[in-house]
Amino acid sequence: MYRYDEYDQQIVDERVKQYRDQVRRRLSGELTEEEFLPLRLQNGLYMQIHAYMLRIAVPYGLISSKQMRMFAHIARKYDRGYGHFTTRQNIQFNWLKLEDTPDILADLAAVEMHAIQTSGNCVRNITSDEFAGVAQDEVVDPRPYAEILRQWSTFHPEFAYLPRKFKIAISGGKEDRAAVYAHDIGLSVTKNAQGEAGFRVLVGGGLGRTPIIGSEICEFVPWQHILTYVESILRIYNQYGRRDNKYKARIKILVKALGIDEFKRQVEADWADLKDGPGTLTSEEVNRVATFFTDPAYEKLTNHDSQLNEFKADSCSFSNWMQRNVKAHRVPGYAIVVLSLKKPGSVPGDTTAEQMEVIADLADRYSFGELRITHKQNLVLADVRQKDLIRLWQEATAQELTAPNIGLLTDMISCPGAEFCTLANARSIPLAQLIAERFEDWDFQHDIGEISLNISGCVNACGQHHIGNIGITGVEKKDHDEWYQVSLGGAEGNLSSIGKIIGPSFTFNQVPEVIDRLLQVYLRERLEAESFIDTVRRIGHVPFKEHVYATDFTVAEEEIADKHAVVPAQYSVPYYSPRF
Amino acid sequence: MIIKNKTIVADDWIVLRLNEQESAENVTVPEGKVIVPLPVWLQQRDALQQRAEIGVWLASAERPEDLKGDIHKFSVIAVDFPKFSDGRGYSIAYNLRARLGYTAELRAIGDVLRDQLFYMQRVGFDAFATRPDRNIEDALKGLTDFSEVYQTSFDQKLPLFRRVQRKGNLAADMVNE
Secondary structure: OOOOOHHHHHHHHHHHHHHHHHHHHHHOOOOOHHHHHHHHHOOOEEEOOOOEEEEEEOHHHEEEHHHHHHHHHHHHHHOOOEEEEOOOOOEEEEEEOHHHHHHHHHHHHOOOOEOOOOOOOOEOOOEEOOOOOOOOOEOOOOHHHHHHHHHHHOOOOOOOOOOOOEOEEEEOEOOOOOOHHHOOEEEEEEEOOOOOEEEEEEEOOEOOOOOEOOEEEEEEEEHHHHHHHHHHHHHHHHHHOOOOOHHHOOHHHHHHHHOHHHHHHHHHHHHHOOOOOOOOOOHHHHHHHHHHHOOOOOOOOOOOOHHHHHHHHHOHHHHHHHHHHEEEOOOOOEEEEEEOOOOOOOOOOEEEHHHHHHHHHHHHHHOOOEEEEOOOOOEEEEEEEHHHHHHHHHHHHHOOOOOOOOOOOOOOEEOOHHHOOOOOOOOOHHHHHHHHHHOOOHHHHHHHOOOOEEEEOOOOOOOOHHHOOEEEEEEOOOOOOOEEEEEEOOEOOOOOEOOEEOOOOEEHHHHHHHHHHHHHHHHHHOOOOOOHHHHHHHHOOHHHHHHHHHOOOOOOOOOOOOHHHHOOOOOOOOOOOOOO | OEEEOOEEEOOOOEEOOOOOOOOOOOOOOOOOOEEEEHHHHHHOHHHHOOOOOOEEEEOOOOOHHHHOOOHHHOOEEEEEEOOOOOOHHHHHHHHHHHHOOOOOEEEEEEOOOHHHHHHHHHOOOOEEOOOOOOOHHHHHHHHHOOOOOOOOOOOOOOOHHHHOOOOOOOOHHHOOO
């Protein structure tokens, strides 16, 4: 993986120093909260309901075991012993004190990490394919370009105060695993007929209040020109993106307003001036960065392993795990292992310090000391020898990291929700837990097969509910009741689509029953080997909708004595969820 | 006092801001060194360009291209930041410098604070009228927050990868250290 040189280290160290002084000035009152706000946000620091939350950048989701151990250290020393992996392939700590944050950043800098631009109206952490470099369908390894874009966007002076946040994703496989259609800029690295690398550039995708699938602005930008092309997109956006209304400020609104053709014309007029200029990438630089992403020292192995097959026959749990959590690797004798952070009943993405340390050890022993964080809030050991799978499974099982549910119903994406976040209308995590309990049965989940269930506590869509096959959104309702909208038919990947709301919203306790009814329709209607989303696409929403609303819900509503304690309307006073 | 060329200097330019009753055509531009709003320049161009020294300022929604052809007439062009979080002024500055070839003083006015100065100087500002309620000596420190940058902008024509020899991953054993 990428290692800092003296320049990278110096920039990060100077950032820590700058930030330390900003915190000092805030604590002494020299900076008002209004002035400090964008400064702390550009360092990933949010003020949440209970405490400060720090979001640490994990560039394109790739970390070393050493960095994972540092997360464990931070969890223990400054937080409550755990961290939360996010859909942006980052980690968040939820219980911090402002005055500790400069020290945390100094600790991070010691392991080549930072929290730069993990929030705020700037270019955010670049995300990528969690299987980059090891996927069988990879056309071009996106990681060197992701790192080059990371450096280019770090402290870009012109684009630090954009109209709104700006997210870039990059993927290099035939199948999109980076949700490139749902980003402000989505890049797919590909090759032209001459075998030269370049980028299909999508722009104006995004979720939030106005979910939009990105439009293609250029079919093929040769690799040399990607930085200048992205620069021109950002310059047009910075100048013309709306700033009068926060909800209309994303680039997708500008692209829609101008139309993709006019937007492209403006971008390319700006770009004409930069093309072939000094910002053009050099093959020396791409090759230099690519030296950090060469193959580890793979052994010459074969795919056949009789021991594995025997053990699979003996152990149903292992067999389920092999089927769902182990993915094909492009090198014979190796496998990609997804460690599930979605054990039913647990909090999606949450990991304790102890688990982090064990995971770091597993990475050292079984996967060349590296890990990836997925946008579905799981962890990946990308280079495991197939002959180590049994031992790895046993050790990871002891830490509850082997729920065999990758891509299944309980592999839910969930935002932190109303217990943590000041934006949310409703709780997300307890709902994810309630759903996981209801559908805990592995045979049932495996029978349902591939499905995505994404939960957001509000329309801002941190839980990416629009692109879940089933999407759940906490919606605003009066009197502190929690209500959820359910949408159907969203998808990510090459066939990305935005889900449609099925009808009137539901109470917290009704949601699992709603999901059950949707699944009943699927089980009734599916053709052989047809996935949930394919059935939805074939038969449409109507049969699902009809069945869901056909009969009344008999779910007992739990009597909540003090609704304010569940979802407070305002957070001016410290608020403690019943969970803490 | 303003910051100019990285030092604190006295300043005698007046920034003319129109009040509600005034219009760009009718406002009387005072004598002396005045930085006028872009609409005033466009309306009163013939008279104003007779002056020995004149400046113009752009609001964040205005276009620097409107000054095309007139660029050399100004001793100072200012860009207003109505709020420090409004980042349009950065692209205005970049376009003035890099596209329109403006070489005289480029001044940031309005909500100009220490923590934005580093970025501002990178896109081409060389003068900063920092907010009067803040300590200007303190603001000066903002210009030196970082000693190295990755990407091109107006101040730095070459990206880091073209300026210095950066090392690749030479030592394979580094990977597993």
